[in-house]
Structures are given as structure tokens and as C-alpha cells.
Amino acid sequence: MLEQLKEDVFQANLDLPKHGLVKYTWGNASAYDSESGLFVIKPSGVDYSTMKASDxxxxxxxxxxxxxxxxxxSDTATHAVLYKHYPEMGGIVHxxxxWATIWAQAGLDVPAMGTTHADTFYGSVPCARFLTQEEIDRGYETETGNVIIETFEKRGLDIFAIPGILLQGHAPFTWGEDVQSAxxxxxxxxxxxxxxxxxxxxNRFAEELPQRILDKHYLRKHGENAYYGQKQ
Amino acid sequence: MLEQLKEDVFQANLDLPKHGLVKYTWGNASAYDSESGLFVIKPSGVDYSTMKASDxxxxxxxxxxxxxxxxxxSDTATHAVLYKHYPEMGGIVHxxxxWATIWAQAGLDVPAMGTTHADTFYGSVPCARFLTQEEIDRGYETETGNVIIETFEKRGLDIFAIPGILLQGHAPFTWGEDVQSAxxxxxxxxxxxxxxxxxxxxNRFAEELPQRILDKHYLRKHGENAYYGQKQ
Amino acid sequence: MLEQLKEDVFQANLDLPKHGLVKYTWGNASAYDSESGLFVIKPSGVDYSTMKASDxxxxxxxxxxxxxxxxxxSDTATHAVLYKHYPEMGGIVHxxxxWATIWAQAGLDVPAMGTTHADTFYGSVPCARFLTQEEIDRGYETETGNVIIETFEKRGLDIFAIPGILLQGHAPFTWGEDVQSAxxxxxxxxxxxxxxxxxxxxNRFAEELPQRILDKHYLRKHGENAYYGQKQ
Amino acid sequence: MLEQLKEDVFQANLDLPKHGLVKYTWGNASAYDSESGLFVIKPSGVDYSTMKASDxxxxxxxxxxxxxxxxxxSDTATHAVLYKHYPEMGGIVHxxxxWATIWAQAGLDVPAMGTTHADTFYGSVPCARFLTQEEIDRGYETETGNVIIETFEKRGLDIFAIPGILLQGHAPFTWGEDVQSAxxxxxxxxxxxxxxxxxxxxNRFAEELPQRILDKHYLRKHGENAYYGQKQ
Incomplete structure (x- = not known):
């Protein structure tokens, strides 16, 4: 069942420590199959050295x-809430x-200060608020997903223009068309x-990227006039 | 004698440079066998490339x-004092x-500012005071163990809720149920x-983690209501 | 056609992630053949693990x-403008x-503060200004090359004495006699x-290197009185 | 001639990039043979991937x-001056x-702030002054050696108690009984x-290590009452 997706999710989880994003089993990647309405996610707390695609x-x-x-x-409910609300998401990574966690702990949005940012994120990456006691009691992981949705909706952000978020005092979530892009x-x-x-x-007066450069870099890689890579 | 524990301690010592925690032979890991009342520790100053489990x-x-x-x-006496006082400790690492040494040299407790912290440490990791001249004269390594105990007792801390400490001007000690968790x-x-x-x-005003999030993260991984991993 | 140069450029592109300068396919290296007036550059957005010299x-x-x-x-036009204006450039890297990007985002020249700098750069590495809207509309990559030329000409800098530049809000370009030196x-x-x-x-009062030390270090490695290495 | 020393010096030079201290061929290690009054040093600017012990x-x-x-x-004259003045030095590394270069560029001594320092350096590691124009003209590398000697003599320091120095605006030199310890x-x-x-x-008020702890840590590893390692 969803064997290819299992393989993709397995590889994506292995990529996390390779890119220096994860120590031990901290972190999780999942991928969504819109046809069946099901998603594939890594098991909780299994050592990466023994984990198999079939796990x-x-x-x-x-x-x-x-x-x-x-x-x-243990973060499965967060992934479920996001896929349910945004069925166009193909993959999620936590x-x-x-360094992303540092901004989350500082409780600050990551502003668009350079073209490395603009090539992927079309504006600041938002930092979502802490959950309330009531939300924690209701279901911590589910409400984490809801707070992500709330943040994007309140700010009127497009999930593909800004494919990631920070959770205050916690850490980042990112997503994409598929788990590799997440x-x-x-x-x-x-x-x-x-x-x-x-x-x-x-330089504490270092500026955010001028809008014209942000537009140029984001749009040369994304949207119908993109001319980066081998597509088209 | 205690062959499995020797193998565990040997592997744990090798894990220290793999995780980037140790250069050369700086550092030591030990494990305690409560049945025999003995512990196994690495030899002093032996090159990790030639060290064997039987050493x-x-x-x-x-x-x-x-x-x-x-x-x-050379830190054996510190380990001995800790195992004698806390026979429930199964492993100790120094x-x-x-970065932990930086906090030790700054003489500051490491506050709980995020969920990475809360998943393991249920509150600030304390920084113990410098030893006095009298304590150094009496026995530096033994008294180092005693200052660790003093710090936990004065502050009323549970060694398993906060499984580590900094020694001012020196560096960290951590422990756990076994040497791998240490x-x-x-x-x-x-x-x-x-x-x-x-x-x-x-952000110099970055807050400590709210108590409700600290509770949630620590308790989803520890104690009878834990639901992280594959146990149960 | 230019098979050796293709091999050199291919290897130079592979060297970028090896030196920790590039993640994924961010970055590009090219080399110029003055005889034919042609240059060789890497393809856009091709995974380094599958890229071949013949690509x-x-x-x-x-x-x-x-x-x-x-x-x-996608940065080919910038390389073309530079080789056209400076045919003595043998290789360019972006x-x-x-850390270079950090200075670019801070909008600051990198001052010559030590001999590591003086061994290669005979003075500050300049930070070029943002492009205007008009320049972006006219052709972003071409005008990026023109802004590099403008910066060197306005400041009266020699491209071989200062073989690199930062682009504000973006990142560095460097060059050299060949792609390896770039x-x-x-x-x-x-x-x-x-x-x-x-x-x-x-030390916020850390000085720039005195001119006499800058001269000494640069000139022991460059120019007719150089005595570093095995040449001559 | 001095084949074992060539092998030791070759290996020591290869160890520099392994420990992350050197990029390309920046850096050099040498060893002194007190019997013959000769020393062995690496060649200038030779790629480490092709360098052999016989080079x-x-x-x-x-x-x-x-x-x-x-x-x-190219730094051979500095090594020569040091071995001539301090024939008890067995090896030198530049x-x-x-991070050591950062302190050199800041023009500051590295104070003894922790036991990692005290285990090797019995007090601050000094930062030597810039060379004068006259000294540069007389012979940059020779005078670099002389400034190191001047710094140790003016401050009354023992070269084995403080086996290293920073050169302002430049970088560190260290030494030892043999090239491995350097x-x-x-x-x-x-x-x-x-x-x-x-x-x-x-913590900008972070203290230097109290003298009693500095003494204890340095002397448990060095001198006649040392009890670290397997010696004696």
C-alpha cells in the first residue's frame, strides 16, 4: 500500500540528519496521497540506523x-490537520x-533579508504564537496544526508562497508539493x-530586501514566468 | 567480569567524538552495575583509535x-561519589x-527556553559553584562529586528530571538510567x-518556555502518561 | 569542444559543496577560453549527484x-558580461x-583585518549596490554584471588585486586566472x-591590518618578487 | 636522513586539515632533531593530496x-629562529x-577562563605586537620569530607552561616537546x-578561572605530581 510513497518518506527522513537538520530521531517527514486521502509518516522514536521503508x-x-x-x-495529528485543511500539500517536514529553532525561541518572524530567502520564501516566515492551556488540554498536536492554519489565515498568506512556519518556543514546520521539496x-x-x-x-541596521529584488528572485524561480532549472 | 557493561561503556566513549562532544581523549563515560555495586569506566588518556572494550x-x-x-x-572519584549517593544512576558522562562549556564558563544555569530542552530536562540545568581551596586540597575529584550533590539537594532537584549539571569554569556532567541515555x-x-x-x-527579551508547554513536552516523553516512541 | 575546460568546470562545481560553499545546486562556476572567445558553465538546477562533465x-x-x-x-548573462569586459578573467564562481552572504546582507565591504585576507585580497572586498527597478527590468543578470564593473571602475580597483565582490542583499562573486583559483x-x-x-x-575596536603588513603579505605571494610556493 | 622525523612531520601536517585547523596548504608543522641541530619542515604550497613524507x-x-x-x-625562518633560541622545543605548528585567528585580529590575549584551557596553558596565551616597518624590511619571517621571543621574555613566560602565542593581525603559533604535542x-x-x-x-562579566583551579588542573596533568594518563 503506497509503497512508492513509503520509500520517498523513508528517504526524506534519512535526508534530515544528512543535511544536519536532525539529531537522533528528532524530526519527522510525511507525504500525502491525494487520491486515497491517506498519508505516510515515519514511526515514533525509531533509530534511523535500523529503520526501514516498510516501517x-x-x-x-x-x-x-x-x-x-x-x-x-507523536506529531502525526499536526500533519493530519494540515493535510485535511490544505490537500494541495504533498509533503510536510518537522x-x-x-538556527530555525533559535528564531522560534526568540519568538520572531524570519524577515526576507537576501536572495537566498527570496528564491524560496516570498516574504517573512511567520512565527506562530504559543498554544494556550485550553488548547493543550484539548489536544496539543491537533491544536498545533490549527495554530499554523490560524497564522496563515490571519495574515492572508499563501502556503506555497511561504512554505514554512516557526512555532514559538518550539521549532519549524515546512511543506511543499512533495516530501522532497518540503x-x-x-x-x-x-x-x-x-x-x-x-x-x-x-549591522543592526541591515535592511530587508527591497521589494523589487524579492519579486525578481522569487518570480524567476516560481510561477509561469520562471526561467530557473531545466523545466519547460 | 561485567563484559556487557564494558562493551557498553566502550561504545559510549566512542560515541562522544562521533557526536562532536569530545576531541582527543577529553571526556569519559561510565556505567554502574547495581547488583555488584561496581562500575566500569574508561582508562585515562588512552587514544580512542587504539582503545578496546577490554581496556x-x-x-x-x-x-x-x-x-x-x-x-x-582521572575523574573516577567524581563518578564513584555520584553512584554511591545515587545508586539509581546507571551511567554518567563527562x-x-x-556550548555547554560556554555556559559553564559564563557561570550561568541553562534556562528552559524551548521544547528541545523540555523533551529532556524538566527545568533549568543548574551551574554548580567553584570548589574552594579547602575542597581542592581535600580531593578535587571527590569534592566535585559532592558539589554536584550539594547543588541538587540545595535546590531540591530530582536527578532524573534534570539529568545533568554544569560545573562553573569547567564543563558539564550528565547521567541517565544507562550509559546510552547519559x-x-x-x-x-x-x-x-x-x-x-x-x-x-x-532577542535579549526571549522568554523562558511557559510552564504549560514545559509540562506538556516533558510529560509526553516521561512518566506514566508518556506517549512518545514505541514503548507500551 | 573545449573538453578539458568542461572537465575543469565540472570539477570546480563539485568542489563548491566539498568546501561547504554550496548546498544543493546553489552556485555556479565557469571558465573562459580566450582563444575561441567562448566560456563553459554549469547547467541550471541539475543535481550534483547526477551531473556529468558532458552536461x-x-x-x-x-x-x-x-x-x-x-x-x-540562470546567472549565465552575468558571467558573459564579466568575461566580455575583462577577457583576462579565466574563471568565475558564484x-x-x-559568511560572505552575511556581509552582503549587511551591505558592508569586507575590510582587510588580517593576513589570511592579505594573502589573497589586496584591500577591502567591495559590496556593490542594489540594482534599480530600471536595471532589473532591462535584464537582471546582465545588469548584475554591469554593477560589478561599475563598482570596480568607480573605486579604481584592479580585478586581480581584489578578485571578488559582494552584491548587496545577495551573495559573492569571485574570479581568477582560471576556475580553480576562482x-x-x-x-x-x-x-x-x-x-x-x-x-x-x-573587540569592536579591532583595527584593519596596517598597510605595511598588507603590502608584505600580498606581495610575498603575488607579483614579481613573490617567494611563496614552488614556482621559479 | 632523519627519515622518522620526516614521517612525523608529514603526518602532523596531514593532521592539521583533519582537525579543521587548515584549509588548502595554509599552515605548516616542523620538528627539531637536537642531536644534529637540524629540523624538518613541510615544503611551501604543495597540495596535501599529493604531498609525500619524502617531500x-x-x-x-x-x-x-x-x-x-x-x-x-615560506615561514621556515620563523621556525629556525625559535629552535635556535629554544633548543628544547621539539616541534612547531603554524x-x-x-577562532585563534579571530583573537589575533582582535589583538587580545586569550585569558584562562576554564579548565579546558588550564589543562594545557598555565595562564593567558599572549598576543604579540605587529612588526614595525624596519623589522619587515630586515626580514619578515626572522623578525616574526624574534617578536615571539621578545613577548615571552618581556612577560617572563615559560615556553612549556604557555606553549603558544598569537601574532596580532595574523594567526597562532604553537609548539611542544614534539610535533604531535605542538x-x-x-x-x-x-x-x-x-x-x-x-x-x-x-556573560560579559564572565570571570577568569580562579588561580586555585588553574593550578589544580594544570598541575594534575603537568610536572612531577601529575596523575593524568598512563605514565608512571
């Missing part, structure tokens, strides 16, 4: 395990990567989090 | 070598890992030491 | 593809390397960008 | 090549390692340079 767990949009021997990631977006977010922090250390 | 030294709770050809770690706790402490430092660099 | 694209000085199946780098200059720029940032963090 | 150059204390096909390191001292200096910088970033 991936198949889950429905209410977070129920449909296939798999192991418990799915890590505690160092991983890449985590790599980019980690890099710009580092670069932007030190740009402001070096 | 591990067996020591009693007064720090006397029971088996082994080589001198045990490193001079970069290593993991060193990895976590190193990571949060780095993340917390830069969170405050980025 | 390199041959381009003329107006940026037209002369040989190759794949689209050349990366978004972390890569090395990117490595040096990345290192001095890091070292200089933290020198000022440590 | 090492034998030099006398006036800096004349006694054996070898290649030019010796690198532009990142390498290790470079590794330690690099680590404490990083740790001390961030200790002060985190």
Missing part, C-alpha cells in the same frame, strides 16, 4: 493508523534544526535563519 | 580498581563539549546550550 | 548557447556561501568574512 | 636547506585556524579561543 505508517486524515505495526510519529524548504529556512541572525549582528 | 576498568564505590591493567579516568543527555544539553545562547543574542 | 554548456560572450543540451545557469578565492572570502565578523564581535 | 625538507638553524628538492615553507596544542588553543569568545558574549 513507515499509513494514516488517514483523522490521524487513525490504516496500515503499519509501529506507532506513528525538525528542531538549530525537505529542501527546511534546508533553506535553516540557512536563512543563520544568515539573517548574523547579518543583524554585523 | 575498560572496573572500580568499586570507593574508587578502588577491582579489575583492569590501566589507570582509570565532556568539555563546546550520552544522549549530553547531546541534548550541548544543543540547547547553543540554541539558547543565540536565542538571547537575537 | 557543461558552452556559451558565447553574448550569452548564446553554442553547444549543450541543457539550459545554462555561491551563496554563509574557487580558492571563494574559499578565502568565506573564511575572512567569518573571521572578520567575530574579530569585531570580540 | 619534507631538512633545514639548519640558519634556515639553509640541507636536504630536499622543494622550497621549504596555522590560520579560525599539533594538540593548536587544537586546544582553537577550542579555547572559541569557547572564551562566546563565554564573554553570553
Amino acid at each position: 513507515m505508517v499509513v494514516v488517514d486524515l483523522d490521524g487513525n493508523v490504516v496500515e503499519g505495526e509501529l506507532n506513528p510519529s 525538525t528542531h534544526s538549530t 525537505v529542501m524548504n527546511s534546508v533553506v529556512l535553516e540557512e536563512v535563519a543563520k544568515v539573517n541572525l548574523f547579518s543583524r549582528e554585523l | 575498560m576498568v572496573v572500580v568499586d564505590l570507593d574508587g578502588n580498581v577491582v579489575e583492569g591493567e590501566l589507570n582509570p579516568s 565532556t568539555h563539549s563546546t 550520552v544522549m543527555n549530553s547531546v541534548v544539553l550541548e544543543e540547547v546550550a547553543k540554541v539558547n545562547l543565540f536565542s538571547r543574542e537575537l | 557543461m554548456v558552452v556559451v558565447d560572450l553574448d550569452g548564446n548557447v553554442v553547444e549543450g543540451e541543457l539550459n545554462p545557469s 555561491t551563496h556561501s554563509t 574557487v580558492m578565492n571563494s574559499v578565502v572570502l568565506e573564511e575572512v568574512a567569518k573571521v572578520n565578523l567575530f574579530s569585531r564581535e570580540l | 619534507m625538507v631538512v633545514v639548519d638553524l640558519d634556515g639553509n636547506v640541507v636536504e630536499g628538492e622543494l622550497n621549504p615553507s 596555522t590560520h585556524s579560525t 599539533v594538540m596544542n593548536s587544537v586546544v588553543l582553537e577550542e579555547v579561543a572559541k569557547v572564551n569568545l562566546f563565554s564573554r558574549e553570553l
Whole structure:
């Protein structure tokens, strides 16, 4: 069942430590199959050195395990809420990567300060608020997904123009058309989090990127007039 | 004698440089066997590239070598004092890992600023005071163990809720149910030491994690209602 | 056609991630053949793990593809403008390397603060201004090349004495007699960008290198009285 | 001639990039044979991937090549001056390692702030002054050696108690009983340079290590009452 997707999700999870985003089993990647309405996610707390593609767990949009021997990631409910609300998401990644987590702990949006950012994120990456006690009691992981949705809706953001978010005091989530692009977006977010922090250390008046450069770089890689890569 | 424990301690010592916590032979890991009342620790100053499991030294709770050809770690007396006072400790690790050492040299507790911290440490990781001249004269390594105990007792901390400490001007010690979890706790402490430092660099008003989030994250991984991983 | 140059450019592009200057396919290296007036550049957005020397694209000085199946780098026009204006350039490298990008985002020249800098760059590495809307509309990549030329000409700089530049809000370009030296200059720029940032963090009154030391170090490696290495 | 020493020096030079202290061929290690009054040093600017033990150059204390096909390191005269003045030095290492170079560019001594420092350096690592124009004209590399000697003599420092120095605006030199210990001292200096910088970033009132702890840690590893390692 969804064997190719299991393989993709397995590889994406292995890519997280390769890119230095994850230590031990901190972090999880999933991919959604819009046809069946099911998604595949890594099992909870399984050592990456022994984990196999067949250990991936198949889950429905209410977070129920449909296939798999192991418990799915403890963050499964967050993934489920996001896929249910945004069925166009093909993959989601959660890590505690160092520099993105630093911005999350600082409680700050990551501003668009350079073209590395603009090539992937069309504006600031938002930092979502802490959950309330009531939300925690109701269901921490489900409400984490809801707070992500709330943040994007309140700010009127497009999930593909800004394919990631920080959760205050916690860490980032990113997503994409598929799980590979969700991983890449985590790599980019980690890099710009580092670069932007030190740009402001070096020059506290370092500016955000002018809108014209942000437009140019984002649009040369995304949308109908994109001319980066080998497509078309 | 205690062959499995020697193998575990040997592997744990090798894991320290793999996780980037140790250069050369700086650092030591040990494990305690509550049945025999003995512990196994690495020999002092032996190159990791030639060290073998059979080089591990067996020591009693007064720090006397029971088996082994080589001198045990120069920090053996600290381990002995801790196992004697806390027989529920199964493993202890000491490193001079970069970011934890930075907090030790700054003489500051590492506050709980994010969920990476809360998943392992249920509150601030304390920084213990410098030893006095009298304590140094009496026995530096023994008194180092005593200052750790003093710090936990004065502050009323549970060693398993906060499985680590900094020694001012020196470096961290961590522990756990076994030597593998003591290593993991060193990895976590190193990571949060780095993340917390830069969170405050980025935003000097960065808050500690609200108690409700600290409770949630710690308790979803620890205690009877834990639901992380494959246990149960 | 230009098979050796294709091999050199291919290897130079692979060297970029090896030196930690590039993640994924961010970055591009090219080399110029003054005899034919053509240059070789990497294709756009091709995964380094599958890229072959034969995938390199041959381009003329107006940026037209002369040989190759794949689209050349999206930054090809910048390379073309530079080779056309400075036919003595043998190779050009563009990366978004972390520390050089930090200075670019801070909008600051990298001052010569030490001999690591002086061994390669005979003075500050300039930071070029943002492009205007008009320039972006006229052709972003072409005008990026023109802004590099403008910066060197306005400041009266010699491209071989200062073989690199930052583009504000973007990232560095470096060059050299051949593509290998262009890569090395990117490595040096990345290192001095890091070292200089933290020198000022440590001591905000950290001085620029005295002119006499800058002269000595630059001239022992460059020019007719150089005595470094095995040449002559 | 001095075949074992050539092998040791070759290996020590290869160890520099392994420990992350050196990029390309920046850096050099040498070893002194007190019996013959000759030392062995790496050749200048030779790629580490093709360098062989037999490429090492034998030099006398006036800096004349006694054996070898290649030019010796451009810093050979500095090594010669040091071995001539301090015949008890068995090995010398020069690198532009990142964090030690940061302190050199900041023009500051590295204070003893922790036990990682105290285990190797019995007090601050001094930063020597810039050379004057006259000294540069007289012979840059020779006078670099003389400034190192001047700094140790003016401050009344023991070269084995403080086995290293920074040169302002330049980078560190370290030494030891043999070339392996000179390498290790470079590794330690690099680590404490990083740790001390961030200790002060985190807490600008971070203290130097109390004298009693400095004494204890240095003397448990050095001198007649040392009890670290397997010796005696």
C-alpha cells in the first residue's frame, strides 16, 4: 500500500540528519496521497540506523493508523490537520534544526533579508504564537496544526508562497508539493535563519530586501514566468 | 567480569567524538552495575583509535580498581561519589563539549527556553559553584562529586528530571538510567546550550518556555502518561 | 569542444559543496577560453549527484548557447558580461556561501583585518549596490554584471588585486586566472568574512591590518618578487 | 636522513586539515632533531593530496636547506629562529585556524577562563605586537620569530607552561616537546579561543578561572605530581 510513497518518506527522513537538520530521531517527514486521502509518516522514536521503508505508517486524515505495526510519529495529528485543511500539500517536514529553532525561541518572524530567502520564501516566515492551556488540554498536536492554519489565515498568506512556519518556543514546520521539496524548504529556512541572525549582528541596521529584488528572485524561480532549472 | 557493561561503556566513549562532544581523549563515560555495586569506566588518556572494550576498568564505590591493567579516568572519584549517593544512576558522562562549556564558563544555569530542552530536562540545568581551596586540597575529584550533590539537594532537584549539571569554569556532567541515555543527555544539553545562547543574542527579551508547554513536552516523553516512541 | 575546460568546470562545481560553499545546486562556476572567445558553465538546477562533465554548456560572450543540451545557469548573462569586459578573467564562481552572504546582507565591504585576507585580497572586498527597478527590468543578470564593473571602475580597483565582490542583499562573486583559483578565492572570502565578523564581535575596536603588513603579505605571494610556493 | 622525523612531520601536517585547523596548504608543522641541530619542515604550497613524507625538507638553524628538492615553507625562518633560541622545543605548528585567528585580529590575549584551557596553558596565551616597518624590511619571517621571543621574555613566560602565542593581525603559533604535542596544542588553543569568545558574549562579566583551579588542573596533568594518563 503506497509503497512508492513509503520509500520517498523513508528517504526524506534519512535526508534530515544528512543535511544536519536532525539529531537522533528528532524530526519527522510525511507525504500525502491525494487520491486515497491517506498519508505516510515515519514511526515514533525509531533509530534511523535500523529503520526501514516498510516501517513507515499509513494514516488517514483523522490521524487513525490504516496500515503499519509501529506507532506513528507523536506529531502525526499536526500533519493530519494540515493535510485535511490544505490537500494541495504533498509533503510536510518537522525538525528542531538549530538556527530555525533559535528564531522560534526568540519568538520572531524570519524577515526576507537576501536572495537566498527570496528564491524560496516570498516574504517573512511567520512565527506562530504559543498554544494556550485550553488548547493543550484539548489536544496539543491537533491544536498545533490549527495554530499554523490560524497564522496563515490571519495574515492572508499563501502556503506555497511561504512554505514554512516557526512555532514559538518550539521549532519549524515546512511543506511543499512533495516530501522532497518540503525537505529542501527546511534546508533553506535553516540557512536563512543563520544568515539573517548574523547579518543583524554585523549591522543592526541591515535592511530587508527591497521589494523589487524579492519579486525578481522569487518570480524567476516560481510561477509561469520562471526561467530557473531545466523545466519547460 | 561485567563484559556487557564494558562493551557498553566502550561504545559510549566512542560515541562522544562521533557526536562532536569530545576531541582527543577529553571526556569519559561510565556505567554502574547495581547488583555488584561496581562500575566500569574508561582508562585515562588512552587514544580512542587504539582503545578496546577490554581496556575498560572496573572500580568499586570507593574508587578502588577491582579489575583492569590501566589507570582509570582521572575523574573516577567524581563518578564513584555520584553512584554511591545515587545508586539509581546507571551511567554518567563527562565532556568539555563546546556550548555547554560556554555556559559553564559564563557561570550561568541553562534556562528552559524551548521544547528541545523540555523533551529532556524538566527545568533549568543548574551551574554548580567553584570548589574552594579547602575542597581542592581535600580531593578535587571527590569534592566535585559532592558539589554536584550539594547543588541538587540545595535546590531540591530530582536527578532524573534534570539529568545533568554544569560545573562553573569547567564543563558539564550528565547521567541517565544507562550509559546510552547519559550520552544522549549530553547531546541534548550541548544543543540547547547553543540554541539558547543565540536565542538571547537575537532577542535579549526571549522568554523562558511557559510552564504549560514545559509540562506538556516533558510529560509526553516521561512518566506514566508518556506517549512518545514505541514503548507500551 | 573545449573538453578539458568542461572537465575543469565540472570539477570546480563539485568542489563548491566539498568546501561547504554550496548546498544543493546553489552556485555556479565557469571558465573562459580566450582563444575561441567562448566560456563553459554549469547547467541550471541539475543535481550534483547526477551531473556529468558532458552536461557543461558552452556559451558565447553574448550569452548564446553554442553547444549543450541543457539550459545554462540562470546567472549565465552575468558571467558573459564579466568575461566580455575583462577577457583576462579565466574563471568565475558564484555561491551563496554563509559568511560572505552575511556581509552582503549587511551591505558592508569586507575590510582587510588580517593576513589570511592579505594573502589573497589586496584591500577591502567591495559590496556593490542594489540594482534599480530600471536595471532589473532591462535584464537582471546582465545588469548584475554591469554593477560589478561599475563598482570596480568607480573605486579604481584592479580585478586581480581584489578578485571578488559582494552584491548587496545577495551573495559573492569571485574570479581568477582560471576556475580553480576562482574557487580558492571563494574559499578565502568565506573564511575572512567569518573571521572578520567575530574579530569585531570580540573587540569592536579591532583595527584593519596596517598597510605595511598588507603590502608584505600580498606581495610575498603575488607579483614579481613573490617567494611563496614552488614556482621559479 | 632523519627519515622518522620526516614521517612525523608529514603526518602532523596531514593532521592539521583533519582537525579543521587548515584549509588548502595554509599552515605548516616542523620538528627539531637536537642531536644534529637540524629540523624538518613541510615544503611551501604543495597540495596535501599529493604531498609525500619524502617531500619534507631538512633545514639548519640558519634556515639553509640541507636536504630536499622543494622550497621549504615560506615561514621556515620563523621556525629556525625559535629552535635556535629554544633548543628544547621539539616541534612547531603554524596555522590560520579560525577562532585563534579571530583573537589575533582582535589583538587580545586569550585569558584562562576554564579548565579546558588550564589543562594545557598555565595562564593567558599572549598576543604579540605587529612588526614595525624596519623589522619587515630586515626580514619578515626572522623578525616574526624574534617578536615571539621578545613577548615571552618581556612577560617572563615559560615556553612549556604557555606553549603558544598569537601574532596580532595574523594567526597562532604553537609548539611542544614534539610535533604531535605542538599539533594538540593548536587544537586546544582553537577550542579555547572559541569557547572564551562566546563565554564573554553570553556573560560579559564572565570571570577568569580562579588561580586555585588553574593550578589544580594544570598541575594534575603537568610536572612531577601529575596523575593524568598512563605514565608512571
